[in-house]
Amino acid sequence: MAKRIIIIDDNASTLEVTRQILVQAGYEVSTFSAMQPGLQAIAQNPPDGVLLDIAMPGVDGLEACRRLRLSPQLVSMKIFILSGKRFDQERDRALRLGANAYITKPITPAELVRRVDETMHGVVKLTYWGVRGTLPVTGHRSLRYGGNTPCVTLSIPDGRLVIFDAGSGIYELSRSLAAAKSQRLEALLLVSHPHWDHVNALPFFAPLYQAGNRIEMYAPGSTDVDAESALFSQMGDIHFPISSREFAAQLTIRGLSTGSFERRGLKVSTMALSHPGLCLGYRVEFDGISVCYVTDNELFDREGSRESEEYMERLAAFAHGTDVLITDTTYTDAEYPRFVGWGHSRVSEVVELAVRAEAHSVHLFHHDPSQSDDDIDRKHQDAAKMIADRGAPVICVTPSEGQTFEVKRSEAPTVVKIAS
Ligand SMILES: [Zn+2]
Ligand SMILES: [Zn+2]
Structure with missing residues (x-):
């Protein structure tokens, strides 16, 4: 009707x-x-x-x-x-x-x-602008999943945008906002950590240079100054020709550690992840739905390690019951032994996390730059099979750059479009 x-x-x-x-x-x-x-x-x-x-x-x-x-x-x-x-x-x-x-x-x-x-309709939309980790990937290996580094958005029905990370994908978001002639932007930009692949396209995010936009940025750091330099020291003379003083948007930059805060009905919680330096996982809740953004993150072998087991439990509790768990799945199980201690996870531990967290869906994310689209397909098949073998009601999704999902309460998100 x-x-x-x-x-x-x-x-x-x-x-x-x-x-x-x-x-x-x-x-x-x-x-x-x-x-x-x-x-x-x-x-x-x-x-x-x-x-x-x-x-x-x-x-x-x-x-x-x-x-x-x-x-x-x-x-x-x-x-x-x-x-x-x-x-x-x-x-x-x-x-x-x-x-x-x-x-x-x-x-x-x-x-x-x-x-x-x-x-x-109260629709929250989740869009991927970059799904690769570490380095952008060009050419035939990345034609289907895309080659940009992390940037993911949640569109809130009242017009606000939550942006996770500012890897090279944020340039595509910037282009999309310009093409849509979007009204003045109000955004929360939540940065997981200042490694290059998560911040290095920030200077190319055009809304920062437009007066009237209001952007609140959060990054790990004990003080606001730390967060600011973590994000913008890349805009000094040596690395970039334009200084952050050129920004015309109304900008606030805050350092975050673990905890939670609220912005007009949006609840944001954080947890320190297993990665070199301070890296934050985010859980964003709005009107009964939740999305967890958990990258970069290493799930170590738990056998014989109480510490690793406890960490898995804490992370599963943090992501418990979430509608979408977006998480670092950098390696296959076969690759992982060569990269222990690099700060990234393999398929079987991601499945363990999603099942323990009772997530409605798990989105495999942050793929190693050496992997081709076909390699990513294989990770997806491995994860989907492991979940099926356990009889767990978790939906396995491996999103591509440009894909948009509607996040609905307690159900699997459905693909609604591929952004051009
Ligand atoms: Zn990364
Ligand atoms: Zn990292």
Whole structure:
């Protein structure tokens, strides 16, 4: 059944254009050019969503949002605030008052439908921009899985982006955001650790140079200064021609250790991983779903090692019940003995972790640069067979660069598209 939306806007042409766009997108739409009759219609027969123009005479969009959120009958109704203002304070205020999304005009029809769809259906999308570890891989060995180093995003329905790592894949993310003419970006960038393959395309992330974007960056470090130099010492004269002083986005950089914090409904928890230097695994939770990003990480032989066994248990508890466990699967079991102590894991231990964590799905990630697409296929087959042999209900996925998944509560994510 089509979801019902009410639009309240005193500008007749905006009202009609917005109505037509949403009707074409499959919504059943009613419109009101004045606030009071619109609010009465909402009270009489609550719709699934309401789009409120912020600048209305009398009761404006924010005040209407505040009043609607006082009604217990309307808790599940999605509220969108439409505004021509790009001020952070307005947006923050709207979200604090209980709006689900703040949409700034002008906006393209496709972007409007995307924002409305994602919010109405509560869809969190997971996209891979780079899946290789250590070094980018070019040429025939990487045509199917892609050759970029780690960068993964979660798109939150309210428009925020969570970005894991800034390997060479972040350049593809940057291009995609530019092509979509995305509105002002609000992002949390969570860096696992400052090894090259996880940070070295940060200077090529164009949103950093655009005023109006708001980007909060987190990286391992005991103080904020440490985190900043871990990320941006690569932008000195020797390594890069542009200094981080050229950034125009509103930027905050924070050092993180283990613990958790919350940002408007997004809960981020961290755990120190088994890797040279401080490397953080992240667990991000939003509206009942969770994704764990656990790379780079070595799962040592547990036989006879209480320490390794305890670490496995702690990591399994950290990732327990997660919808998606994205994890370092650098080596095959046959390769691993040559690389003990390098800080990366092999297939059988990844399977052990996913099964113990009771993850709904495990995504094999951070492939060694010496491996071809066919080698990665074999790791996938090995992992899928080991999981099947154990009769565990874990879905094994080996994502390719450009792939997007919808993350749904307590079910396996489904592939929805391959990004171009
Ligand atoms: Zn790495
Ligand atoms: Zn590393």
